[in-house]
Amino acid sequence: MTFQAKFYSLIFAFVLFLGIDIQAQDEQNQDALQIKTIYDLALTESKGYDWLYDLTNEVGGRLAGSPEGAAAVEYGRQIMNTLNFDTVYLQPCYAPHWERGDKEVVRVAQSAIGSFELTALALGNSVGTGDQGLVGEVIEVRSLDELRNLDDNYVKGKIVFFNRAFDNTQIHTFRAYGGAVDQRVRGPLVASQKGAIAAVVRSMTNKIDDNPHTGTTGRDDAIRPIPAVAISTLDAEELSRALKMGPASIYIRTTCIMHEEPVLTYNVVGEIKGKTNPDEIILVGGHLDSWDVGGGAHDDGTGCVHSLMVIELLEKINYEPNRTLRCVLFMNEENGLAGGRAYWEASYAAEEFHMAAIESDRGGFTPRGFSVDGHKDIFSEKYKQVYDWLPLLEPYGLTFEKGGSGADIGGLKDQKGLLFGFMPDSQRYFDYHHTTIDHIEAVNKRELEMGAASMTALVWLLDKYGIR
């Protein structure tokens, strides 16, 4: 090549490079506009908040296996039928059938500061005390290990009080929850193994208040179940104060029933078949069941509504997906995960590939981003591709971080797609989680809408670009 030829080819390459760059820039601007439109529509035209109102007020608390749980399935299907799904169907699963029974009575019968009531809720899946109730001396512990190190004879016949507080220095409140929740999930089992007759657990919350927080407790065929209740943090502090001054005994009456037979119930699934890559599935979901107390607003009505709104918003921008979009309202996340398991089983049996799955199960607060998880063989490479979209999402206060996704989609990891957990601001979540006050009033309409817009934007990017 002559010098001139070289020079011109250099110029040509440079112009080509500029051209590609301008094209990429154009594309990014187009993407930014599309995402802005999604947010605009979410904040002005969505029906999401009304859906949440109905789900939390008309249906109400909706434990798997309860009549309200069945009503929620029907309500979910009705909403899906108003959206542009190709198919809407119910996916059967068998959930444990637990009933709370009468209002719990928990009372300090005797202590250095007298007798007083404790505001309490039985733990989900726990057994009742029987009609007469039971009474026993209380032992306070701060950890399972502290209990394990006690002499069995000392624990035998007593009531174990688990009183380790949330670590409030954790900025992400879910980490504080993770650091305390073994007391509720495993505590009563360990107490039973040590010979205790019942367990009382400090509620899982950052707040000091008089709201007890229910939640599931573990079952183990090899361990005799004992009655187990959560008491409010205010009462936990008061009981602990009493115990510093001398022995105390507690009376507990719960009439919970864990039925022998599981109950037939359903995930609600809606699907839009992909135009060009129908075998690559993008899932959005939350869980439809909630605890029986409260309205299940932040846990997880907002997650269901977010997921439905993704489809609503894509419809509003007339988007026809390349990949198969599936919206799943999972049943029985709270006390068994039967819905999640049934979904995974069917999916692996059909040799499906979930290119991506997004679960919203951390409340409906202002969005902060997504946690991203995946099989170790593919994670770093696929994460990098998604991370490149960040400039499009940062204007909405979003970020990506590595971390767990959601209970209902975790089992899809071996399909080697990416799993996302929607991550809203976490500061208020454990003010409401599993309580009687988790109602629509605790959900801000705009925050709900912005969450749905964030998920829709991510789904739209996933569908447009795919993940290699």
Next chain:
Amino acid sequence: MTFQAKFYSLIFAFVLFLGIDIQAQDEQNQDALQIKTIYDLALTESKGYDWLYDLTNEVGGRLAGSPEGAAAVEYGRQIMNTLNFDTVYLQPCYAPHWERGDKEVVRVAQSAIGSFELTALALGNSVGTGDQGLVGEVIEVRSLDELRNLDDNYVKGKIVFFNRAFDNTQIHTFRAYGGAVDQRVRGPLVASQKGAIAAVVRSMTNKIDDNPHTGTTGRDDAIRPIPAVAISTLDAEELSRALKMGPASIYIRTTCIMHEEPVLTYNVVGEIKGKTNPDEIILVGGHLDSWDVGGGAHDDGTGCVHSLMVIELLEKINYEPNRTLRCVLFMNEENGLAGGRAYWEASYAAEEFHMAAIESDRGGFTPRGFSVDGHKDIFSEKYKQVYDWLPLLEPYGLTFEKGGSGADIGGLKDQKGLLFGFMPDSQRYFDYHHTTIDHIEAVNKRELEMGAASMTALVWLLDKYGIR
């Protein structure tokens, strides 16, 4: 130099470079630890939430010039006296003296859909209708320009209804506020100029609900003031619906009084003299006054408490500042800015230099960062220095962005320091702003504490490193 000498000096330079790098890394780690300690203490040991409880409940709504305003001054001083200030003093200023008078009566007297009550609050600084009230036909407009373009004879003797809603597609709700608030501030003046007898303004909020939002309306010596009220957004929608069907008239009765004489009141100021650079002032502040309705919790009890907590937290880490720290609780931000003006005047007269000033006046929600402002001669260079600290603040969800700081500190710009506005999540702010429900219940303790920790971290960095 021989080759060997060159080689060794190269090695030497490299080792030196590594050393400096390690030292910088060490310093950054130390800083990160210090900032973590600040957050830990804020989230576990601060008295801030109790202060806010007292300010909003014991003192309550506290308009400048009212007895509650005076009580707030005394309460602010009391708290400052419990902290390690070198000096605490009151800085006098003269505020307008406005009183709301009787509960407002605003009613659609006649319309196509009958007669109905409108939930309303008189606008601050507005005049009353007199005891008898007034009645007039309503004209609905969406903007000041729309009103200006109407024929004076058409407007004369009527009541102008300003009904432009917030633009809910604005992610930052303060932008939506900025795009609507001219209706409240200037609207009644323009209406008066056109011959209207009163003005009714749609409340400044994103929400559709039945809470009216008060707020200041402009005064102009050249323009005859007319009665002006804000009605709830629900009522604004209903009134607008009625007007689409035919003419409507409204009855308004307010007994507000704007007294001739301003009232002597005070900023509350606490100061810690700097050890090494006492002439470089770092200010933290919020405004102590609030509207008379509600408890002035998010506006701006949280800003005052944030600022006091900065001093509390620096005390907890035994920090002796290099620069002079000043905590200022400004009076009369809401309806006159007399406190801010008095402060600026005294500061320029004393030839002071505010190296940095931080105002918190956007609520006590989860912190998202700081807006940064400054004189154009110095802004880009100084902003860059501060921006370099971002890696230390990002783990707490904070960012810096260019933008206005706060009404009470804006006048300090000519001193050529940096001005910061604390920037919490804005989604819920206008649910409460200037309403009867802006109470402690709307403030989350952890969110308040994280806000104070964010401000303290910034103050600590500003004091440690300075801004050149």
